[in-house]
Amino acid sequence: MEYVSPEGLRLDGRRPMEMRQLRAEIGTVAKANGSAVFEMGNTKVIAAVYGPREVQNRSQQINDQALVRCEYSMANFSTGDRMRKPKGDRRSTEISLVIRQTMEACILTHLMPRSQIDIFVQVLQADGGTRSACINAATLALADAGIPMRDIVTSCSAGYLNSTPLLDLNYIEDSAGGPDVTVGILPKLDKVTLLQMDAKLPVDIFETVMGLAIEGCKAIANYIREVLLENTKQLEYRRGL
């Protein structure tokens, strides 16, 4: 199948190095300590953060740092064919683990000893790149909850189809079976915290694909910072003197 037309356009009309439209909203779950909705094109994810709070299961308590937990789920209505998936299937446990590890790397857990932070992410609309969207939403929610972090984590995916590197794959491109590189970076520290690929690629091509994904991450980081700054300013001026 042809994923990039001779004119250099993808199936949804984007250029190979073009990202989908981003939209973020903070404070969508009233009862949570921090929450956000993050959209990348048709992919839409909601995240809620509770904590730092008292550890629920005392045996899991860590004496010198906070316990970070993460739960990923996909709404039944999120995909094209409505499927009743059992909770805790292999895919969602794996993504929960990935998100937990990525977020744990940036939270300053040693500042909140013997407490627990819960991150809940749910996919409301799935159109490829849910993993990246979840990480971006979780970052926003953590920042909204006022949890100290080394840096914001942003994530973006890139692929390689029809011998062209493509940024931010959607569902059709994702299910083409080509390589799909998901990268998560700390933009300020310039470090990679997440790198996943379930296919084979020659090293030189892999490097260009990964470089493209990192560019995407940086663009998302800029957007997220704008949203956060606007939110902070609004909270401050509304509170008044």
Place this chain on the structure above:
Amino acid sequence: MRGLQLPLSQTQRIRLQRALEKLQSLSCKANSDASVTVADTIPVNYEDALLKGHGTTDLNGDLVATVCGVVERINKLVYVRALRARYKPEVGDIVVGRVVEVSQKRWRLEINFSLDAILMLSSMNMPDGIQRRRTALDELNMRGIFEENDVVCAEVRNFQHDGSLQLQARSQKYGKLEKGQLLIVDPYLVKKSKQHFHHLEQFGIDLVLGRNGFIWVGEHVEARDSMVVDQANSSEQSMVPEEKNKTHTPLEMRQNICRIANAVRVLSTLGFSIDADLILETVELSSTVKIDIHDMLGSEFHVLVAEREAERRSLVGKRKR
């Protein structure tokens, strides 16, 4: 971009937007560039000695924020005051909490901190006012003082060396709160002030503004200690307060409680700082426009409060100049 989740009509939306813009123009003259987000570099003068405070970290010699908030500078100290975050206790703060567990000689209270706070039996005033050792009998009767899910008002005493938080209630004004509503708002909205207990005489209502964002609106009680059951005495005496609790709260009182509670809810959804004067003004506004209690949470009243607040702040600003 914390949107209000209210159904607004076209005119209401424009009015609200105008009020919020006015608020923005009033405040942003003072410090427009002081807001930072996570991983923003904070501009500092490295010539001077420098103390890194909360919400900052060192990255390759730069001072970097770790939370979203406002940069504050006090002499050498530079810190970031986080806005939306859970409560950070300070010794001497007055807090309202909910009992989650009664255990050995202590109650555990949920106070919106990262850990549960501990109220020791020994840091409570005994109801009879006698200073003495707490006996095993006192310990057995702890549920007579506070039970699980009771709402309690106390003061932050200190941090233990292991980081846990101790409370104390060594005064008549602290203790169990009954016959009212507990409201939970963001802690940054409650300012530290000299007075956190308010008796609103015209309504006959007690208002406790806990620094942890727990706000109590309840019927006025004269002396709080009468609620605490005398531990040393026998059980027939402990029946007396039980009966007292059953006394009926008149309808008017309950309406007043709801009106004040709804005023607090409106202020907190709009994100305005909450103090007794502002709450009273909002309540007065609601009675002058003759709005029903249940309509106070509707969009029209939110818009009215926002407009009134913008007006009030501009007046305060003019007076200062």
